[in-house]
Amino acid sequence: MIKSDFSISEEDVQNFRDHGFLKLKKIFSDELVRHMKKLSTSEVTPPSDNYGLGFSKLKYDVGNDDPIILDLMGDSMFSAIMAKLTEQQLFFTQGLGFELEKNKSTGFPWHVGTQSFGFQRRHDAGYTIWTPLCDIVAEGQRGGMKYVSKQLLSGEFVYEHINLLPGYMKSEAESGRDLTYEDFSVLKNSLLNSPQMTSLLDHYAVEDSFEPGDALIFDKYVLHRSVQLGEGPISSRLAYALRFSSIDARYDKGRVEALAYPRIAFNYDAGSEFNDKVASQDGEQVYASPYFDGTREARTLDVADAPQNV
Ligand SMILES: O=C(O)CCC(=O)C(=O)O
Ligand SMILES: [Fe+2]
Numbered sequence: 001m002i003k004s005d006f007s008i009s010e011e012d013v014q015n016f017r018d019h020g021f022l023k024l025k026k027i028f029s030d031e032l033v034r035h036m037k038k039l040s041t042s043e044v045t046p047p048s049d050n051y052g053l054g055f056s057k058l059k060y061d062v063g064n065d066d067p068i069i070l071d072l073m074g075d076s077m078f079s080a081i082m083a084k085l086t087e088q089q090l091f092f093t094q095g096l097g098f099e100l101e102k103n104k105s106t107g108f109p110w111h112v113g114t115q116s117f118g119f120q121r122r123h124d125a126g127y128t129i130w131t132p133l134c135d136i137v138a139e140g141q142r143g144g145m146k147y148v149s150k151q152l153l154s155g156e157f158v159y160e161h162i163n164l165l166p167g168y169m170k171s172e173a174e175s176g177r178d179l180t181y182e183d184f185s186v187l188k189n190s191l192l193n194s195p196q197m198t199s200l201l202d203h204y205a206v207e208d209s210f211e212p213g214d215a216l217i218f219d220k221y222v223l224h225r226s227v228q229l230g231e232g233p234i235s236s237r238l239a240y241a242l243r244f245s246s247i248d249a250r251y252d253k254g255r256v257e258a259l260a261y262p263r264i265a266f267n268y269d270a271g272s273e274f275n276d277k278v279a280s281q282d283g284e285q286v287y288a289s290p291y292f293d294g295t296r297e298a299r300t301l302d303v304a305d306a307p308q309n310v
Helices: 010-019 030-043 067-073 076-086 156-174 181-193 195-204 253-266
Strands: 021-024 057-060 090-101 126-132 145-147 215-219 224-226 236-246
Touching: 010 021, 010 076, 030 067, 030 090, 030 236, 067 076, 067 090, 076 090, 145 215, 156 181, 156 253, 181 195, 181 253
Parallel strands: none
Antiparallel strands: 021 215, 057 090, 090 236, 126 215, 126 236, 145 224
């Protein structure tokens, strides 16, 4: 599971609180990394529609109920670290795999997790642990991610912006405009990804190197993007992401419906029905939804019996 000698300092906690992200150096055991790699290699497939076109392979719902991934949630050291960093009671919601092909895939441009945290309200807490499954050399072949401190610019407004799109686009379509996927894509991405904004965010971004076993934790408001895998020895880069939500998060039906619009209108489908299935009533506690009956306990990060000295 996690390495027995892994610990976080008060400075780490402060950095995470200030910036919204933290590199977790040598957190995961070799066996767990091997397992994440096996899971991702066997399940992640080429994108089948407009969503995730920037990846050679991408898949949502990888290992959501996998026994070894759920064992990690039961690791009291892991729970204790997550509790200390986030000060939240969390549960594991979803796993995802991403593959970039050398010199080809661009991955995701600047964004936040509007899809992965699309079932919960804007203010509900959400976190990702992103684990690259090969070496990432920031000064070399690259292929990792870039992220911007929340102290400089929080991406919270992007969760508001995305919900404006369906109403506007429907009204445009009703007045006779012929809207395409390209129109949707420009509306969704240009706020953060005009050439000027891309340079601005790139300028302020952090890009780390990673060795196997290292991971990055970031909260749902951290602006981030994929970095292309350039020339070098590695032909493709796989990464496995774990998403976590607060047990207090509530289902946001309006947000889920807003995400359904481009899926139907523009073949823009994350390939996951997770947001639609995870609960049903607006305002219901997602954690208590029948969807998690049977695995609720296994996916909960316990704070009660966690060791104090981490
Ligand atoms: O692996 C990547 O390049 C993208 C990952 C990402 O955006 C995420 O996990 O939220
Ligand atoms: Fe992301």
